[in-house]
Amino acid sequence: MEEQQQVEVEVEVPSYFVCPISLQIMRDPVTLPTGITYDRDGIERWLLTAGTCPLTKQPVPPDCDPTPNHTLRRLIQSWCALHADHGVDLVPTPKPPADRARVADLVSRLRAATSSAALLDALRELRDVAAESERNRKLLAAVPGAVDVLAAVVVASCRDAKAACDEALEIVCSLELSERCLARLVERNEELVDALVATLQRTNTTSRAHAALLLEAVTAVMPSNRLVSLPEEVFGEAVQLLRDRVSSPATRAALHVLVGTTSWGRNRVKAVDAGAVAVLVDMLLDGPVERRGCELALAALDRMCGCAEGRAALVSHGAGVAVVGRKVLRVSEVASEKAVRVLRSVARHAATAAVVQEMGQTGAVEKLCVVAQSEQCGERTRERARETLRLHARAWRNSPCLQPHLQALYPSC
Incomplete structure (x- = not known):
């Protein structure tokens, strides 16, 4: 921080090198259709929540791809190199962002993969692309059939090619999928829940956490006729997640699964038989539980006390x-x-x-x-x-x- 202040005193940064959002020297300047230039990271974050240009307040189309301002970037790089002796950091040439064609090509490679090695290579490249930015994750979610292909990989590889399953799960969990997209996913992949249960039964904590998050998402949109026929293993693994306390997100996901699936009497009994009541009581008893976690645990107990088995389990504890x-x-x-x-x-x-x-x-x-x-x-x-x-x-x-x-x-x- 002190170095930055010294640089500002010794060297005056041209105003047109500074991003209007971050007020820092731009590393990857891009220009909106409004004619205003911003640093790519700052404007992409801004456009995730606001559909307008920050300075002009003019609307920006949701599918807008800001245009790289290469001339300005080269000027910034030259200026930084000229003033490097004064403590100014050099600005590297940014990696070109992924475009729709590249993301679609990676999805096509997943579909066409004929060997485990080819599948893993495509998955890892797609994972790296998704990890780069929220923009890339939106591009991936928008590719027709992309989520279905990833779900198919999870189903096909959950027991044998576990590395591919783990990569696909990580990618799916990084995406913000709409309820409509999730509902289609459930409808088209009847074996998905069984695959998630198989993943939850493994020892890899990261994969278990990802499986828990996806299980929470799909059960939240699942039609009632599918919910009432959920296998007992779903409840057993949700309860085991609470016992193991794999991570806070996984614990919350397991609680959401129990609350969301036990509106029906038979599911309540399945959860009680899996030991849910005792685990929930111990969870509330053992130590500090975050407010939302406590609310969910009590909501799950409320659901289970809607059946005689649940009430008996509570009073016997x-x-x-x-x-x-x-x-x-x-x-x-x-x-x-x-x-x-x-x-x-x-x-x-x-x-x-x-x-x-x-x-x-x-x-x-x-x-x-x-x-x-x-x-x-x-x-x-x-x-x-x-x-x-x-x-x-x-x-x-x-x-x-x-x-x-x-x-x-x-x-x-």
Whole structure:
């Protein structure tokens, strides 16, 4: 930083060498149709979120390819070389960016590959192109059939040619695919889920994380008739990801899979049989969990407590009721809502005398009393809390576990 300040004092940089976005010397100047020149990296990032020229505010077409300003680049390179003795960094000649033709050619090579070596070479070159910039990733996603070809590689190589599978997964996960594109992917590749499960069963943590992210994406757009027939292995591997804590993105993806697929009763049972309830409780119990992760874990528990097996698993866990009660009013409004729903399910459908006593002793009843009066929660959550308290008012209203001021606030039957 100090060197840059010294250079600015000693050498005056011509204003037309400076990018209007970054205010730094341009390394790869490109010109928009509006006539304004920017550094390629800066303007490409800008155009990802804004469809206008930063200076003129004129609209820029979504498919606009800024024109390289070679003359200006050579002037900048010459000026930097002339002032190198003053600490000015030399500007190398930039690598030509990928164009649509090159990306399409790489996809064609994937289709035509007749050997593992040729397939790997094309995949690695395509991976490098995609890693260069968001622009390149958009170009790749826009090539007709490109995502289908990559998915086909994943399916065909998930068990034997694992290196090719890993490369294809990495590329697909780097793309921002629309729901429509993902839905087509699911429709055209019926074996994709099985391939992702096979990848999740491996020991390569990076590949498992990529498989988890893609599994989350495809299950989010999967039609209900496909969701209800998901194999048990999907739930087993999602739960294993939570146990192994491969990475934060993989953990969030596994939670999203559990939440998104357990709206149907049979899937809830599959998840419970895979040990999801115990793992989720341990996850909430073991230590600090980011807010979104806590919300998703409680949402998954809420789903699973919609079946008898899920409720039984929760109350049989030594800390199940206690940890859910503890999250009320401590994380977020969403987390409190989900936790109250779980406690209501338990109180309505799994409330043995021992469970009713446990809810009082662990502080869950106190939390419900506070929620019933709290403005921090929505009206529906407050009403659920009041409804739960009324279910067992005889046991809880005058319980020595409930502080006197909360007994006074206890809702009437």
